[in-house]
Amino acid sequence: MHYTSRPTVVIGNWKMYKTIVEARVFVSSLAVAISHTSVQIGLAVPFTMIAAAAEAVKGTPIMIGGQNVNEADEGPFTGEISCKQLQDAGASFVIIGHSERRQLFNETDESVNKKVCKALSLGLRVVMCVGETLAQYEAGQTESVLQAQLENGLKNLPADHLNQLILAYEPVWAIGTNKTATPEIVQSVHCFCRKTVAGILGSSVAENMVIQYGGSVKPENSAPLLEQPDVDGLLVGSASLVLDSFIKIIHAQRMVHS
Ligand code: PGA
Numbered sequence: 001m002h003y004t005s006r007p008t009v010v011i012g013n014w015k016m017y018k019t020i021v022e023a024r025v026f027v028s029s030l031a032v033a034i035s036h037t038s039v040q041i042g043l044a045v046p047f048t049m050i051a052a053a054a055e056a057v058k059g060t061p062i063m064i065g066g067q068n069v070n071e072a073d074e075g076p077f078t079g080e081i082s083c084k085q086l087q088d089a090g091a092s093f094v095i096i097g098h099s100e101r102r103q104l105f106n107e108t109d110e111s112v113n114k115k116v117c118k119a120l121s122l123g124l125r126v127v128m129c130v131g132e133t134l135a136q137y138e139a140g141q142t143e144s145v146l147q148a149q150l151e152n153g154l155k156n157l158p159a160d161h162l163n164q165l166i167l168a169y170e171p172v173w174a175i176g177t178n179k180t181a182t183p184e185i186v187q188s189v190h191c192f193c194r195k196t197v198a199g200i201l202g203s204s205v206a207e208n209m210v211i212q213y214g215g216s217v218k219p220e221n222s223a224p225l226l227e228q229p230d231v232d233g234l235l236v237g238s239a240s241l242v243l244d245s246f247i248k249i250i251h252a253q254r255m256v257h258s
Contacts, residue, residue, distance in 0.1 A: 008226065008253045009166060009210050009233035011042040011127060012240025013067065013095060023049040024056045026243055031060040033247045040233075041250060043240070044095045044127075047081055054090025063125070065093035068101055071114035083122040093125035095235075097153060099172045109152030116153060120161040127166045127212070127235065128153055130193070134173035142171075143192055150196045162201060166210045168235040169193060174215025176237060183224045183231075186213045190230035219245050222252035 018026070023045055034041060042063035045053050054064045070080035086094060096119065097112035112128065119126045130149040132142045146169075157165070169189055174181050181189075190211045198206035213225050214235030225231050239245040 006208060006210055006232045007040050008038070009040040009042070009212060010236065010250050010253070011044060011063075011065070011093075011095075011212065011233070012236050012246055013044045013098070013214075014046060014241060015067070015100070015237060016046060017241055018046070018049065020049045020052045023053045027053050027056040027062060027064075029243055030247065031057060031062060033243075034062070034250055035060075037250055037253070039250050039253050042093055044093070047086075047089070050086065050089040050091050063092045064090055065095065065125070065127075066091050067095050067098065069094045069096065069115055069119055069124075071111070071118045083119050083124055087122070087124065091124070093127060093166075094119050095127045095129065095168075097129045097149075099129060099131055099170060099175060103172070109149055112149075112153045113155050116165070117157055120164055121158045123161070123164070125164045125166065127168050129168045129170050129214070129235070131170040131172050131175075131215070137171060137173055142189060146189070146193060147196055150193065151200060154197065154200050157201070162205045163208060165205075166212060166233070167193060167197065168212040168214050170214035170235060172215075176216070178216050180216040180218075180221050180225075181213070183228050186225060187228035187230055190228065194230055217249060219248035219252065222249045226253050 042065055044065040044067045050064055066086045069083050070077055074082055096115045101107045116126050116128050130146055132145040136145050171181050194206050210232040212233040212235045213231050217234045217236045218239050236249055
């Protein structure tokens with residue numbers, strides 16, 4: 001049992017899946033299914049369907065977000081998108097620094113930091129992702145890797161927007177692999193992250209910060225993860241593409257708190 005004032009936040013990351021029509025149908029059905037939950041729910045959808053999804057969730061508590069953003073206000077950056085453009089389309093949050101962006105699109109802690117600063121300062125909620133690779137995990141480097149990602153990623157943030165920052169711990173070896181970190185590993189890493197954030201941003205920010213776990217989250221493993229005192233939510237990839245499993249994951253929180 002989990003006695004915290006932090007909300008539970010469950011976010012689906014749709015990556016490069018689905019069409020606009022599929023998004024509309026999904027979010028409308030989701031809105032009906034979750035009308036009585038206290039869980040905060042978000043969907044990070046491809047840019048092309050942000051506007052349609054945001055329209056479909058109007059009047060519901062579901063948040064729609066992007067999966068990446070550029071730190072510049074505007075400019076000649078072919079293929080990029082700005083915070084204001086995300087907000088203009090109806091997004092209220094953005095995922096920054098997902099391991100797929102770090103590994104496949106060369107994002108660094110420095111670029112992640114610039115994006116986080118800009119998005120927070122413009123009023124977007126931010127889900128900043130951190131996590132170690134399998135090689136780093138096996139070499140016992142999890143804490144040193146996370147410490148560096150946090151120290152570099154959380155530099156010079158706008159102090160008055162820190163309550164809009166969510167941290168997502170996503171061990172790279174658990175993403176899309178069907179290997180979930182055990183609840184015990186996740187709890188100990190989240191506790192380490194909270195202590196590290198306290199050193200960087202102060203203990204009150206750290207105490208109030210939502211820390212999500214991500215990596216092969218499924219309906220079956222959600223409740224044991226959410227039972228951990230420092231697990232305040234889940235970032236869900238493939239299981240968020242299937243309405244029934246995403247709803248079960250959201251409702252797993254009820255089992256934890258009942
Ligand atoms: P997964 O993805 O749930 O499919 O492992 C998680 C993520 O990449 O955010």
